[in-house]
Amino acid sequence: MPEGPSIVILKEAVAPFTEQTVITAGGNASKVPVEELEGKKVRSFKSWGKHLLICFDDFYIRIHLLMFGSYRINDNKATTPRLSLQFAEGELNFYTCSVQLIRQSPDEVYDWTGDVMNPAWDHKKAREKLEAKSGKLVCDLLLDQDIFAGVGNIIKNEVLYRTRVHPKNRFGDLPEIKKEELITEAVNYAFDFLEWKKAFTLKNHWLAHTKTTCLRCHLPLHKEYLGTTKRRTFFCTGCQILYASANPVVPGKK
DNA sequence: CCGGTTGTTCAGCG
DNA sequence: GCGCTGAACAACCG
Numbered sequence: 001m002p003e004g005p006s007i008v009i010l011k012e013a014v015a016p017f018t019e020q021t022v023i024t025a026g027g028n029a030s031k032v033p034v035e036e037l038e039g040k041k042v043r044s045f046k047s048w049g050k051h052l053l054i055c056f057d058d059f060y061i062r063i064h065l066l067m068f069g070s071y072r073i074n075d076n077k078a079t080t081p082r083l084s085l086q087f088a089e090g091e092l093n094f095y096t097c098s099v100q101l102i103r104q105s106p107d108e109v110y111d112w113t114g115d116v117m118n119p120a121w122d123h124k125k126a127r128e129k130l131e132a133k134s135g136k137l138v139c140d141l142l143l144d145q146d147i148f149a150g151v152g153n154i155i156k157n158e159v160l161y162r163t164r165v166h167p168k169n170r171f172g173d174l175p176e177i178k179k180e181e182l183i184t185e186a187v188n189y190a191f192d193f194l195e196w197k198k199a200f201t202l203k204n205h206w207l208a209h210t211k212t213t214c215l216r217c218h219l220p221l222h223k224e225y226l227g228t229t230k231r232r233t234f235f236c237t238g239c240q241i242l243y244a245s246a247n248p249v250v251p252g253k254k
Numbered sequence: 255c256c257g258g259t260t261g262t263t264c265a266g267c268g
Numbered sequence: 269g270c271g272c273t274g275a276a277c278a279a280c281c282g
Contacts, residue, residue, distance in 0.1 A: 003260050050261075067261045068278045079279090096278055098262075143261090152260045209260090228273080232259075 002050050002065040004117045004150020005194035011047045013073055014054075018044055020087045027083040029099035032061070036101070037085065047117065048110045049149025054085075059103045069097035115149040116190045126183050134172030138182065140227040141171055148186050154209050155193060157234050159185045161208035166242040167226050167233045173243045208234040 021041045025034040037056070046053040046060075054061040063069075063083070070077070074090040081093040102109065113122035114129075129147045142148055142156040151159075160167050163181045165174065174182070196202040208214075211221050217238035226233040 006260075064262075065260095066278075067259060068280070069261095070279080145262095154260050229261085230274095231261090 002067070002069060003152035003155055003190075003193065004047075004049055004115070005190055005197055007047045007050055007052055007065075007150070008117050008194055009197060010052055010071065011045050014045050014052075014092060017042055017085075017087055017090065017092060020089070022085050023088060024086040025084065026086075027081045027094070027099070029082045032083065032099050032101050034083070037061070046106055048106070048112065048115050049117075049145055050152070051110075053106050055106060059101055060106055062098075062100045062102055063094055064098040065094075066096070066098060070095045071097075114146065116187045117150050117194070121187060123183055123187075126186075127179070130171050130179070130183070135170055137167065137227055138165060138169050138171055138174070139167035139231070139233055140229070142182075142186060143227070143229065143231065150190060151186055153231050154206070155186065155189050156231070157209040158193075158207060159189050160233075160235060160240060162189065164240050166237070166240040167235050169241075169243055170245065173245045175243065178243075208236070210234065214238060 019041060021039065022037045025037040027034060040056050042054055043057060044055045046055060050064060052063040052065075054063065061083070065071070072093045072095075076084075076091070076093050077095060079095060081095050082097050083094045083099045085092040112118045112120040113125050115121060126147055129144075130141060133141060133144070133147075138160065139156060142151050142159060143153065145151075159182065163178060163185050165178055165182060171179065171182075192205070193202060196205050208221060211234055212223075213219070214221050214236035217236055219236055219238045221234050221236050224233050224235075225231065
C-alpha cells in the first residue's frame with residue numbers, strides 16, 4: 001500500500017488520535033521500547049515520503065510499511081502487530097512494517113522540501129538535485145527518495161508515460177522542457193494518485209503500469225526490469241522518446 | 255498452489 | 269572507507 005499518497009491517507013485516518021494518551025503499547029518490534037510510550041500523549045502525526053511519524057514530546061516513532069505493510073484502525077488482524085497502540089477510545093495496529101523510535105525532532109531529520117506531498121515541496125531544489133545526478137537514468141531518479149520522497153514504482157511508470165519520456169534517458173540528455181515536466185508531473189501525479197486512491201479508483205486510471213498496450217499508439221507496451229534496483233517498468237517505444245545522448249555511454253566504461 | 259510485488263537495508267565485495 | 273550490487277525479508281492477490 002505504500003507510496004507517498006497512501007501514507008497521506010493513513011496520516012489523515014489516524015488524525016483523531018492526536019493529543020490522545022497511549023494507554024497500552026505492544027507489538028513484536030523488538031528494537032522499540034514500547035513500554036516507554038505508555039502514558040505519553042501523541043502530539044501529532046506527520047508524514048515524509050513513505051514514512052509515517054507518530055510524534056511525542058521528546059521523540060517520534062517512524063513507521064515504514066515497506067512493500068507489504070498494513071494497518072488497522074480500531075480493528076485488528078489475526079497476526080501479531082509489529083506495533084500496537086491502545087488509546088482510551090480506540091486502537092492503532094501496524095503489521096509487517098519497519099518501526100523505529102527516534103530521539104530527535106522530525107525537523108532535525110527531514111527535509112520537508114523533498115517530499116512531493118508536502119506544501120514545502122521545492123521544485124527548484126529538486127531540479128538542482130537532479131542536475132547533480134544528471135548522468136543517472138530517469139527511471140532511477142524518480143525513485144530516489146532524496147529527490148522525490150514519496151514517489152514509488154507506480155508513480156514512476158505513470159509520470160514517464162504522461163511526459164512521454166523513455167525510462168532509459170539520462171536526466172542530462174532531456175531537453176529543458178522535459179526536465180521541468182518530469183518534476184512538475186511527479187507532483188501532479190502524486191496528487192492525482194491521492195484523489196483516485198481515496199475514491200478507490202486508482203487502478204482504473206493507470207495508463208502504463210501493468211498495461212500491455214499503449215493507449216496513444218496502440219503498440220504493445222514494453223515491460224522490463226530497469227535501473228539499479230531492477231524495478232518493473234512499463235513503457236512505449238512509440239511515444240516515449242529516448243533523446244540522443246550528448247555523452248554516449250562507452251561500453252565497458254562507467 | 256505458486257509466482258509476483260506500490261520497498262528498504264545491509265553484508266560483501268572491489 | 270567509500271560506492272555499488274544482490275540477497276534477504278515480508279504477506280497478500282490472482
